[in-house]
Amino acid sequence: MTESQIDFYRRLAKALALQFGPRCEVVVHDLEAEDLDHAVVAIENGHVSGRSLGAGPSHVVLEALQGDPELLQDRPPYLTKTIDGRTLKSSTVFIHDDEGKPVGILAINYDITLMAALEQELASFTQTPDDGRDREPEAITRNIADLLDDLFAESVRQVGKPPALMTKEDRVRAIGYLDRRGAFLISKSSERACEFFGVSKYSFYTYLNEAKAEADEEA
Known part of the structure; x- marks a missing residue:
């Protein structure tokens, strides 16, 4: 700007x-x-x-x-x-x-x-059981560390397993999700990802390249 x-x-x-x-x-x-x-x-x-x-x-x-x-x-x-x-x-x-x-x-x-809160209190008097609606608001983070933590948590929810239980394919999927969300535009995010997923820098970039290749094939 x-x-x-x-x-x-x-x-x-x-x-x-x-x-x-x-x-x-x-x-x-x-x-x-x-x-x-x-x-x-x-x-x-x-x-x-x-x-x-x-x-x-x-x-x-x-x-x-x-x-x-x-x-x-x-x-x-x-x-x-x-x-x-x-x-x-x-x-x-x-x-x-x-x-x-x-x-x-x-x-x-x-x-x-x-x-x-007031709306919910009023709704408790007026809603029937079929009126409930599930909605998950997006998170607003305060700093870079919180933003990365939130993105890592989202990647875990996408795979459905904690990093310790992920297979190679799971990690490729999770890292690909993070890449699509722009996580790796943040400085030092790759180092944080290596720590989070418990992989070496070499393995991380291998998984990232695989994820990008899969995304290109699907496009």
Whole structure:
């Protein structure tokens, strides 16, 4: 992002936060930041998610960097969750340059924990047993370490086994999932993955290459 873009979106973030109050967090991510570990270039009401200026990328940022830029679309309100268990209503808007390339993200996260609790209390009086709906909000992490831990946990859920019980095929599948989610765009993530899966660096890159080859065959 250019300095003028960052300045504009910093002022926009401040205006939105003032408009909607202290429960509304507004975050600007720079997708062109030299150091991805510090992608947050503007944030208001960071207490909502526990993040601050200079924090690392979110799941949405990694997916944007890993995916096809032409397929990126703004995300209408969806549910997310914080490390301490609060529920947020979030929206994501991609910022593009003059050529249409995505260069940043404006994210709005509104803490609806109290309202959701009230809604649930009211629903207990009005819902019938068939009204229940399963939904798993996306996690909002505070830092790079938390983000990687969350991605590793997701890869374990995908395979259905802890790393100690995984076969080679399981590890290829888990590492391929992490690659698709953009985990290895984060600095030193490969070393963390080696520790998590209990494999050597050579084995890790062998599994990663196999996963990429399988993905290319399926494409």
